[in-house]
Amino acid sequence: MSRLTLISHHLCPYVQRAAIALLEKGVPFERINIDLANKPGWFLKISPLGKVPLLRIEGQDGSEAVLFESSVICEYLEETQSGAALHPADPLTRARHRGWMEFGSSVLSDLWGYETAQDAEQLETKRKALTAKFTTLEGALADGPYFAGEEFSLVDAVFAPVFRYFDLFDTLGDSGIFDGLERVKRWRKALSERASVRNAVGEDYQQRLREFLEKHNSILIRLPTAA
Incomplete structure (x- = not known):
């Protein structure tokens, strides 16, 4: 299994979308909250828009990828994770x-x-x-x-x-x-x-x-x- 990390902010509603999808899928994940008023350098290097959420995906083979935009993250989880479907089949x-x-x-x-x-x-x-x-x-x-x-x-x-x-x-x-x-x-x-x-x-x-x-x-x- 890949290791998933949700880069987050305490209040962001878009982060909550991704967190809800992860919880609905029953997927283990780590959550890291950042201060959007003082964005850390490591965050700016991996966030093209300088926004949360980000989903960092670390593969067992050492590979790493980062997804941005809540809708993209939710769609990825729907396509790759088991558990209850969050999109209609039709x-x-x-x-x-x-x-x-x-x-x-x-x-x-x-x-x-x-x-x-x-x-x-x-x-x-x-x-x-x-x-x-x-x-x-x-x-x-x-x-x-x-x-x-x-x-x-x-x-x-x-x-x-x-x-x-x-x-x-x-x-x-x-x-x-x-x-x-x-x-x-x-x-x-x-x-x-x-x-x-x-x-x-x-x-x-x-x-x-x-x-x-x-x-x-x-x-x-x-x-x-x-x-």
Whole structure:
């Protein structure tokens, strides 16, 4: 077996995708967290984009390869590792799932703007954008518990880190983003209870996220209802 190392960051949602896929596959791996504000030289030498995640693959023959981009890493794991399939077998359904994974990345883009908003106008603009995207998802979801029904997939691995943000955000005030979206709320709950999702971050995740909000002077922690 190859030795796998996930180069990581404590908060990165894209890293969480890869970690969830590794945990779902039951693949042993080492995780190394780096400080993205002070990237080590060895990391910059092997990361073409200077971003996480990276998956370092060390073969028994002494060979070594590095993969970058979370979607590439997840696809590689799906193609090379045994365990439960994380992509549908049907080519058309699989292609649709890849599309929804990209949709998840667009949600993360809006989420970045939401969590770093420094005034009420910025916050409301991103709140509306997120509400619109989750409303779209409400219409795409099956009866659950997961995106496509009973089987956990890479689409679920993409959205689990998205929903995790709101575990803290909900303590700071009621955004109303999920109001009336019953399927989305059931999906969020099911993902939060899955072992691979829970174990994709450290126990200090929420504290680190709060510190991130404070560092960026987020209006979320300055709301009258913020705990």
